[in-house]
Amino acid sequence: MRRILTCLIGLILMTQTATANNIPIQEVKSPGGITAWLVEDHMVPVVSLQFAVRGGSSLDPQDKAGLANLVASTLDEGAGDLDAENFHKLLEDNSIYLSFSASRDEFRGGVKTLVANADMAWEMLSLAITWPRFDAAEVARVKEQIISDIQNNYSDPQWAAYRTMNNTIFAGHSYRLPGAGFEHTVTKLTPDDLRQWMQERMARDELLVAVSGDITADQLAPLLDKIFGGLPEKSKPFTLPEVKLQAAGKNFIIQRAVPQTKLVMVQPAVARADPDWYPATIINYVLGGGGFNSRLMLEVREKRGLTYGVDTQVQHYDHANIMVVGAATSNETAAQAVDLIKAEWQKMADSGVTAEELKDAQTYLTGALPLALTSTDKIADFVLQLQLEHLGMHYPQERLEKLNAVTAEDVARAAKRLLNTQALTLIAVGDPVGIKAEKLPDPAQTRGVK
Structure with a gap:
């Protein structure tokens, strides 16, 4: 029975493969020189934009482990003249999904919106990355949530296994540090640390952008400058060594x-x-x-x-x-x-x-x-x-x-x-x-x- 099921799944997958492997990606360049890759799809009035800047949590100083993650967790907690409550209300009222995350090698953000609310979505994203508030009360609240999550992990054997794995095989390299940080490092992080991170990392020279949905190249080009044009031109240079895996065979x-x-x-x-x-x-x-x-x-x-x-x-x-x-x-x-x-x-x-x-x-x-x-x-x-x-x-x-x-x-x-x-x-x-x-x-x- 399993073999038959595998064959049936295979036939279904094969009929869809040709289309998926010919994705019509086009490069779009803004008047200001910002580049994005675009996949147009006008079947549904929805647009998604994803972006990344190179350099993620592996660039966190050891005594500030969790910094990039805290930035990602607080960027949507108010921006410009909007405090956290009003910022979230605008997102919810306009059915806009906005998110940020930090991994070892990059920092990501994304927005998904109905075309009817796209102008508001682009403005909200731009505000978040160019004028984040990092209000002390909101930063403190998010830090408490992160520390609580860290503490909850302690009883999980799977967490213990993977934390030990990272500490062991990545010994001597920043990859060993947890993206969320440690209790003692997150506790010490301040709004000024977050602002400094934004000044050093959120810049156009390491920016990558991808867009999919109901939008044309001509519509996207000027929007790229509107969203990202306010970012600094250059980020702080960085290098990371290649990992030499430790403890082989132990x-x-x-x-x-x-x-x-x-x-x-x-x-x-x-x-x-x-x-x-x-x-x-x-x-x-x-x-x-x-x-x-x-x-x-x-x-x-x-x-x-x-x-x-x-x-x-x-x-x-x-x-x-x-x-x-x-x-x-x-x-x-x-x-x-x-x-x-x-x-x-x-x-x-x-x-x-x-x-x-x-x-x-x-x-x-x-x-x-x-x-x-x-x-x-x-x-x-x-x-x-x-x-x-x-x-x-x-x-x-x-x-x-x-x-x-x-x-x-x-x-x-x-x-x-x-x-x-x-x-x-x-x-x-x-x-x-x-x-x-x-x-x-x-x-x-x-x-x-x-």
Whole structure:
């Protein structure tokens, strides 16, 4: 039955692939020289704009960890003459969705609006990024919310596993710092810190813009100056070193009196520009990224019932690339689950994939893109990501062609090169039986610092 369902899904995806892989992206330049990538779609009177400036939370000073996140969390808490209450009321009254976020490598913002309310939406976005208020009372309130969220994480084994992973493999690099910061660093952040961040980071030289929906290039060009023209021309220059992953092949335990052990395993992955990126994408899907069709789910969950779920994912950053395995199992079966994961890791390295696995992966991966681009904001976000990763306007079609060109021999070669059980770092949170590992302090006791 599963095989039939997979085939049916594949047929559906294949019928939509051609359209999605020919996204009509056009470049628009404003009179003031601001560039955006635009995908016009006049079927529905909605427009979405997404933007980013390079340089995210990884640029936060260690004693001000959480700064970029706090900026993102307070930019919509009043701007210009509008206090937080009136700012939010205008957004709600005009059905405007405005959001900001900070990740390791970039700071993002976005707005989605009905065409009828677009003028108001552009004005609200412009106000937020050029004249944010950062009123002391609102900043204090948001800081309390963030600190509360940080404290709530302490009891979560998954948080403890990933916090330990970041502290361990990214040791010595700013990638180890949590984007939300620590209790003690967020507590000390001030409105002046936020204003300084805006002066240093929110500038036109690192600005990328993507727009999708019911708007033409001629309409968009002058709007770019209206929205972003008030930003400084230059941001503060920055450089970040490449990450040298630490603790390869080591096992660590965070001891907790809980009935299950949370397992996280991680090793280096390939960069986007690597010739083996597309074979590695197939490897990830077959090994653990393909949900119930993946090898790890079949071996660890279905055949032996050791977990409700186990998966792999490739995390791609500007200065690091990692492949991560995540699972949870009973304390008594933790060692068995680890051994099974490593066995499948080695099996893939030794033998690659079958012809059937390759075809299923190609069908899904090439067909999944249309299902991901179902709204103007998702399309704008995708087009923005193309810019952030230097992939070019023709990437969707190139991706289709390169994925379909991958052979079983390519996968076998890449798997032998990339997968290495000796390089896997293991973090186990719980009271696992049979795992030999170094015990580390519980990050809940150190407030996430180590």
